[in-house]
Amino acid sequence: MTQTHTSKVGFVSLGCPKALVDSERILTKLRSEGYEIAAEYKGSDVVIVNTCGFIDSAKEESFNAIKEAMNENGKVIVTGCLGVDEGAVREVTPGVLAVTGPQQYEQVVNEVHKAAPQPHDPFTHLVPEAGLKLTPRHYSYVKISEGCNHRCKFCIIPSLRGDLVSRPIRAVLREAEKLVEAGTQELLIISQDTSAYGLDLKHGLEKWKDREIRAHMTDLANALGDMDVWVRLHYVYPYPHVDDVIPLMAEGKILPYLDIPFQHASPKVLKAMKRPANDAKVLERLKKWRSICPEIVIRSTFIVGFPGETEEDFEYLLNWLQEAQLDRVGCFKYEAVDGAAANALPDPVPEDVKQDRWERFMAVSQEISAAKLQQRIGMEMAVLIDEVTDEGAIGRTYADAPEIDGKVFLEGAIDYVPGDMVMAHIDDASAYDLYGHVVIDDDQDEEGWDW
Numbered sequence: 001m002t003q004t005h006t007s008k009v010g011f012v013s014l015g016c017p018k019a020l021v022d023s024e025r026i027l028t029k030l031r032s033e034g035y036e037i038a039a040e041y042k043g044s045d046v047v048i049v050n051t052c053g054f055i056d057s058a059k060e061e062s063f064n065a066i067k068e069a070m071n072e073n074g075k076v077i078v079t080g081c082l083g084v085d086e087g088a089v090r091e092v093t094p095g096v097l098a099v100t101g102p103q104q105y106e107q108v109v110n111e112v113h114k115a116a117p118q119p120h121d122p123f124t125h126l127v128p129e130a131g132l133k134l135t136p137r138h139y140s141y142v143k144i145s146e147g148c149n150h151r152c153k154f155c156i157i158p159s160l161r162g163d164l165v166s167r168p169i170r171a172v173l174r175e176a177e178k179l180v181e182a183g184t185q186e187l188l189i190i191s192q193d194t195s196a197y198g199l200d201l202k203h204g205l206e207k208w209k210d211r212e213i214r215a216h217m218t219d220l221a222n223a224l225g226d227m228d229v230w231v232r233l234h235y236v237y238p239y240p241h242v243d244d245v246i247p248l249m250a251e252g253k254i255l256p257y258l259d260i261p262f263q264h265a266s267p268k269v270l271k272a273m274k275r276p277a278n279d280a281k282v283l284e285r286l287k288k289w290r291s292i293c294p295e296i297v298i299r300s301t302f303i304v305g306f307p308g309e310t311e312e313d314f315e316y317l318l319n320w321l322q323e324a325q326l327d328r329v330g331c332f333k334y335e336a337v338d339g340a341a342a343n344a345l346p347d348p349v350p351e352d353v354k355q356d357r358w359e360r361f362m363a364v365s366q367e368i369s370a371a372k373l374q375q376r377i378g379m380e381m382a383v384l385i386d387e388v389t390d391e392g393a394i395g396r397t398y399a400d401a402p403e404i405d406g407k408v409f410l411e412g413a414i415d416y417v418p419g420d421m422v423m424a425h426i427d428d429a430s431a432y433d434l435y436g437h438v439v440i441d442d443d444q445d446e447e448g449w450d451w
């Protein structure tokens, strides 16, 4: 029998969950064509580096990854956000085989065909129906649209990824269904602007199972809620129709968790940022949402030190945060991004002031988080296990998204595997994490539970 060479492709995936989904699509296509995905540079016929070019530190990490792949292997294809500026990539790392931008799956695959021969018999049997995933099997990101119709001044995503293009709702639901069939326990819905989903499709109707549903966030959440797994919504702007998903959370159809990137609270700064939905009466709405669904957890991110932000604006933000009592909060010091409109704004905030505001902001948010987590002590909560070590299991409750929020440490819970769902008694809490022990696992619970 003749031994044939199977082309091997090395892969480095950097950046946000949206870039991760791009990587999964490229890998799925290559695997379906019979390529092997290699864990090391050495021995790979070609290496793909999926880059992030959003802020300077991400660019630097991407350039370092390209240089490392060039040194170790020498045959490198660059894709992703950094690829939008091909000239800069070629200037810093001359000799790369090709440079393509985000979502250019076909071009990447074509470049791989040129660099490494396509295997002769591309049997598709090695590809699971749900595609290849870079996240653990028990949770999956589902990207529902690309691009964004807004023009926030600090952001270059619309120039990198274009205006909003929503995926047909049937395609999203079919993908979600395949992921659930393959063992996913948690679907994380991502996009640049989840509440705008379907706007470009004029929220048109499509047939799904025995009914017709609109390409609309509410219908999507409802249909995903029928799949009997955790459904978590990310990047939701507080447009009025967001009110309609809160009852779905109260009913237990989707997780009572909303990731709303507010970025600021001062009307003046929000206006200068050109943020969408900035005129919504957010505090009142939070109150209303909590009255409908008391378990709801709100996660958000903020930027301090945006050009023109005064001490008064910042104090407005701190007071707002105290009042809003958000559960999970991230904060960034404003950083100029090449090509962003905000670079032309007057009154930059000095670095030491940004640092001081960041520290003050984090102190308030940490205090809120610690107080909220203290209230969890004594509760029994469903925990989805992400990791098992010699000392116990590490998982998350509904209140925590993977990689960005807190964790639950279950000491001594070593007889589990990632993806198991257990009921845990919460014994203790720190500012961001919970500590507890398993009281019941899903094999013992015939009825099942939500959270």
Ligand code: SF4
Pocket (backbone or CB within 6 Å): 148, 149, 150, 151, 152, 155, 156, 157, 158, 192, 193, 276
């Ligand atoms: S909503 Fe604003 S920050 Fe978000 S992707 Fe669109 S332009 Fe960027």
